[in-house]
Amino acid sequence: MQVHQQPCHIVYTDYRPTPLQHYVFPSGGEGLYLVVDEKGKFREDSFQKALNALVPAREGEKKRENGKWQKGLVAGRLGEESDIFKMVKMIIQRQYDPVILFSFSKRECESLAMQVSNMLPLLKRGIGVHHSGLLPILKEVIEILFQEGLIKVRNVMCLFATETFSIGLNMPAKTVVFTNVRKFDGDKFRWISSGEYIQMSGRAGRRGIDERGICILMVDEKLEPSTTKLMLKGSADCLNSAFHLSYNMLLNQLRCEDGDPENLLRNSFYQFQSDRAIPDLQKQVKNLEEQRDSIIIEEEDSLNDYLHLLRECKKLKKKIRDIVFSPKYCLPFLQPGRLVSIECTKTEQTPSFSIEDQVTWGVIINFEKVKHLSKEEINQKPEDADYIVDVLTRYLWDCNLDGPRMKTLVWVRLGQIHSLSTARISIPKNLLPLEARENTMKIVSEYPSRASKEGFRLLHPEDDFKVQNSEYKKKVRRVEALESLFMKHKIVKSPLIEQKLKVLCMKKELKAKIKSIKETMRTSTALAFKDELKARKRVLRRLGYVTSDDVVEMKGKVACEITSAEELTLTELMFNGVIKDIKVEEMISLLSCFVWQEKLVDAQKPREELNLLFTQLQETARRVAKVQLESNVPIDVENFVNSFRPDIMEAVYAWSRGSKFYEIMEITQVFEGSLIRAIRRLEEVLQQLIMAAKSIGETDLVSKFEEAVSKIKRDIVFAASLYL
Template sequence: MDKTDLPPVGPDDLPLSLLEMGCSGRLELITHPLPQNRPLPPHSTLPHGLPPTCLDLKTEVEKRFLRDPAWLPVHGVDDAFHKFLKISKRNKEVDSLLHCSLSPLHSGLSVVRDPTTGMLLDFTEVLLEDTGLSAKNSLSLQRQPGPPSESLRGSNTNYPFLPAGMEELTLEQIKKKSELEEDIDFEEEAKTTKSELNLLSLLSTFDDVIDALPEEKEGVSQKEETVKLPRTNSLEDLGIKDSGNSPSQPSANTVSLTEQKKKPQQEDKGDNKKWAVPVDITSPCDDFYKRIPDPAFKYPFELDVFQKQAILRLEAHDSVFVAAHTSAGKTVVAEYAIALSQKHMTRTIYTSPIKALSNQKFRDFKTTFGDVGLLTGDVQLSPEASCLIMTTEILRSMLYNGSEVIRDLEWVIFDEVHYINDAELCFCLYCIQISYDFVVCQRGVVWEEVLIMLPEHVSIILLSATVPNAVEFSEWIGRIKKRPIYVISTIKRPVPLEHYLYTGNSTKTQKELFLLLDPSGNFLTKGYYAAVEAKKERTSKHAQSFGTKNVSQHNTTASQDRAVWQTLLSYLSQRQQTPVVAFTFSRTRCDENARSLTSLDLTSSIEKSEIHSFLQKSLTRLRGGDRQLPQILLMRDLLKRGIGVHHSGILPILKEIIEMLFSRGLVKVLFATETFAMGVNMPARTVVFDSIRKHDGTGFRNLLPGEYIQMAGRAGRRGLDATGTVIILCKAGVHDMGDLHAMMLGKPTVLHSQFRLTYTMILNLLRVEALRVTDMMRRSFSENHRDTQAHEKRISELRNTLSSLPPLDTEGQLSDLLSYYHTITELRITTETLQRAVLESMNGLKALSVGRVVIVSNGQHHNALGVILQVSNDAVNRTFTALIICEKGNEEAAGDDLSNKAFHPIYSTTLFIPEGPCSHTVQKLKLQDISAITTKTLKVIPERIIDNYNKRQQPRFRLDPPGQAISTATQELLRLAEANPNGITTLDPVNDLHLKGVDVVEGVMRHRVLQDCLKDFHCIHSPTFTEQFARVQERMSVQEELDKLLFLVSDQSLTLLPEYHQRIKVLEALQYVDSTGAVELKGRVACQKSSTAHELLLTELLFENTLSPLAPEESAALLSCLVFTQNTQIDPHITNTLQEGINQVLSVAQRIGELQMDCGIAQTAEDFVAQFKFGLTEVVYCWARGMPFAEIAQLTDVQEGTIVRCIQRLDEVLKEVRQAARIVGDSVLGSKMERASLAIRRDIVFTASLYTH
């Protein structure tokens, strides 16, 4: 009865539990009751329960692709999926389109601890600095890192990091500057003390930090003083003075590393500050290992003095410019910087002028350091590595796009800096398509952009061949970066060279080798004359010449050339003078020379086997059909005989094979163009010049000394050869001795700027309001001549002088004094302008003949009559010897100097009449000394007058009376003056001299108006007029000099400023920027274009939907005009659709060219349109459709290597168009560009480099 009254037992009250038995899936039921106050039993015999199970594949496919379409990515899907999305039902979530970012916290909590026990005592609120900073709104290194996807290349919406030498502007300054179209004055900004951010500071030892505390404290106080300055709208208005003395320059050999680390890198405000510091390498560095006991990288050989000095500077985190001879060992400096960054756990970027050099350096550095990455247009290997190798264009893009790599960057190495030199080499590289990077003639401007944009914490290493103005170039870099640049130059080559002339052409004459320049640099004329005599013996009488000038090397036939090369190479092979680099300045001649040597075999059987094995191994990565290309078959035969060819027309993989075989000594003779001199560490035993003349784009000329030295420097292998041999072939005749001497011993071409404005640069800087295009122009090497510091000092002096001058009296009669001064000044300038026009005319020169009476006004004479005695023949600085009347006793006054020329206060035509006895003087007059030409002439005997006057200037004849000729002429001039006291009739430039130019006619009319205006002024009647006019003249002269200097230091004096305004007009007309300079959508799209110089055309084609109707292969073919630059002899066969596309491209290009002309840019529309070549349109079209390379090579006369490079560069253009299409929201075009890129990225064109695999 009691049991039935109990409540029912619940599930929780039952003593039941389940236990999983291992992985078998079997369960056991536990029925015993649980003990009290005991933990629950385990639910499984496994420690972590059953492992998770995978969904069935069918179930997963149904779930992801059918039941949940939103799971699939939006971009990069095919058309079938888009159709599926249209018919499938989706749950709309409008809220997912909304996003609201939380405002950043401006304060945080800081822990307060007991200093002795470390116990937590309290929390305190502290203000956080740099909150809210991001890559989208700040240039600061303290900003928050961007997303991982933008860490390497950055984004075109990011701000770059603040370049060294400037400070970020406030909002008020940005607004003010944009209104005035003014820019940052870096020299004024340098007067404010700013905190230093240096990666080396993170690595300092504890002792260094303690020692530096007083300096840091002082720096903080200075910073606080700077912050307390009143806010102004202009940096110039701050007027900040020096905040401390600059550090003294220590000796490059004696300063200790600790002192070098602690020295502050702030600007020296002294007038004698030199940013370039030459380092003495003549004395040995005996304490090198004492100063660096634990070097970051140890070499198995003893370093040269210049290498040790450079390493000492690197250890001090200084920037260096190493200008050393070829093969001297500049790479040691780069290697030590890489090792030092790995030791510091920072990063180094190595930049090269061409991609091929980047690949070679990647292989070398990868072998040495391991942690090395490569970034080029089409290859990205190990981007997280501590050392990144890239081209200069990639680094420029990273700087503009605010890449996060820049934060950890300690060193940037610029190799082959001498190739910044001039546009001529750029033309050479451009024509032969040596580079993968967009437009090679922009190399100089890219280098300068990168140097300017590098942040403050990055140190710079510049490696160059010897250049004359390394100090000047370093001075420019140091000035814009506000840090010293240490210049280290080698004195001589490690392997001296011997230069020969070769006149042989047969077995009998194969030893005709004549030494012309010995290893000591002595030019041996004996060897030259011996070569001439040897050549004359085999030259027909009508062609004999003793060192004929401008000898043409094309007068020889092909058989004669073959005989010369066969003879020379056999002779060099016998003398163990191989390997040989034969520089030939024509790709066609390179191929012809190599093919002609059919009977020459320079390799042994063992070497043939090694070459065969290497070729087989290297060519396995090619498809079977590609291995049978005619060029590969030809090169295979040549290489087995030890002969190679190296130029831009060779396939890239073949060039790499040839380079590797040459470096291993298996290629005995290499016919190469000039660009092989840019190769890395590939010296030869002998260098041969096929000619010393080359085509530079405008005509044939002799090699420049710098070009010759760079190529000849490939001779001589350090550690293997005692001397290097350089041979100049004399085929048709011996070159002129003067030309040879100038080429061999002349100074190399100095480094000078090739900076120019591009639309991409302008748009990249306009999108960042804190930077200005004029900042870039002002800091370019082309503006290095602007001595702003000296100008600023002189401006300060002139302002002080101006403030100390007595005030002007402009009351009463003198109220129009200033107007009078400006009027008479304009009259004087107008008179001088008319006189210049008269003298530059034929009629004017005829009028100023011997005997013409003129009116002279200069420092000694005022309206004095004179007669012309002699006219100089110097058309530039023409002078006139004249007899002039003057007062007795004033004959010796030194008034003929221009600096003594007086500004007469009152304009008057009254002629000078002596008050006492009339005397005379003979002087040489300049143009400005003759104020008017009269209608009168005198009959004079000039020789007698000049001889008599010069004789009486001698002391013993000084008291002799003047001769009859002088006396007669003097009396005639006096008579004319007395007969016309109020003025004599003068020649009118228009009516008498018949000068009908618009400027002359307007000048004469203006001269008359100004003369009439002078009559109406009242100030000339004031008794103090002369005194007050002198004050005005003094004040105005100071003011004019001040205005001139202010103009020179302003942006208005920038050389490229007019072009900048012209390009801005173009961008505004095309709606890339608005009227305020803000970058619009088209401008942001154009910022993406870095692989081609034609960003405007590409952007216009995108916005006009020119590419949308085309198939992927047609789009690729049409865009090939942006990367192909050669003229072809074969017209391509193209489809009607492609022809319509070509017409549209030409129409857009014509419109852009005409707009540029209308805006003032000095390039005709025809020249702009002519840049776009469609010679590879058919080739690219067929390649994108899958045609084998061997077949497309038959469609054109363009060499295979050029075709490959153009298609590779085209792939970069397609990627940029795809990215631009995504920016504007055209996903269809983006997908089409991706398919086009996939279509051309195949087979031999995109075979991986041998250096990277």
């Protein structure tokens, strides 16, 4: 390999010089369980043991209702030591220090550290906290202290950190603890990915000092061995291009002579990646097409017709049942002991082709409302809520029924009930012993044969449930018509109809697959972003940033300068004179909306005059978003408008008026570090605006921005870094 015509050597090992051991620590349990040893072997047995040691799930559920995800960790039960405390104690005893404890939220990270220090006043000194919300200078102090080995609990080094500590800093420890196995990634809690796990566990084991590194996973809910394996032993995350177009990039390209945005796109890593996938896709299409052509069916047309009818009919029946078995009608009949038949079409892959639905009989044990976490849903009327019915039945289908609990007891949603019988049987009080259940099931299984003898029948929608719904009646008539069509269909008599239909379905699936792959191929052979590029250019022309022959205009020149904020909205605000009219402090406060991205749940609204400015900003943003939408840029207008957050307007306003930092921290609940980062970025935007104002020759505005810079650029917010 040669770099700059100089030989270049890469020295690497394909193994970890300091091997890792992965342990699991079940919440509420005692002790660690070795799950993956130094040789990288996954120990199934000890993993199962660890799961068995978990405090029963019910308890965890109760806590979840309180809205606490941290569960046992933070909410340490009275009189009992919290898990995190036990963990630290164990690490001290076993001398697994120094240790980094990762948690996935800044608040949790702080409260965990608080807990340890509160419980053990002796340890008060020597516990480090590290996350992005800290004052940057404090963060650097902690990094340096940890590197120098000065963060110590007695003799133990102990650092609580978020993921920020896992990337870009060379600070390994002997042990790494994961206080959780799920993290919030913006819209949901998910398992940590194998890439993230590698990155964080990679901090364990210092080369040349430790013989092995130790990873401890604190688990508080059931894990599938497969997910765990994926997490612990998976490969690093793929490197995928996150390239996207921005107006600023486009304008800067347009104003250079040889700047050709298309050329830029063509040479991007994104394009490379999508090009590389094409041969693979082509092969797939070829294979699938061969498969499709190899399937030959007689009388395909009429079969097709038949299948269509069948599906239509099923759909209608399902709709009818949805009406009949809505809680409003059927709740009074869900007494324990009622015999019930449950639908058991298994999955989409193996649809049934008979007109009759496949059902199985069971007996109702109990039913309950599904509990929801948010308050809104609790306020719903009882009729609208979701119900779950506990049914004792013979068979289990893992796909369609939610989570089996006892061997033959299943939870069923109302929609899965096929019909209810008039018959009820008495059930033993205690169903736990297997025998009792077996007996009950025996009675149930005899039911279909007894039904005709003893005159049991199904509960009738109109007679028993008193369904008086015009929708219902219409659908029933439609079903009747369809069924008669069925009977007349010529294909119905042909033998082996089921197999034929199955094959037909397979063929259809293949066709759909080919179509979707071809679609992805079409989009990736074309220049990536080509359509978007066109659309975005259209936006620029419409808003008057460039002329029709792509020469950058006055507005475009302003937008060229702004790289740290949403360029179009800010430029529009400027050209509408909004920025010019208002006071310097108000302007700073307004600009803070451009740099603040975190979402505060219950942030207070800014005062009247600031709020007025914010609405002006929102209007401008909406206008810009609408123009984009009209020009076919894929954009969600409301999302775009809401991406400007007014949360720190007050704080920044106070800061620009000369308040002390601790004073503004009382105004807002955001973390110090986040606020400092926002203000630093604000200064960056102001510098860019100075350049922009210079380029249009508006000297008043230049001096206004300069004044703004001098107002915010002071004290701790702009303290120099400790690193040289």
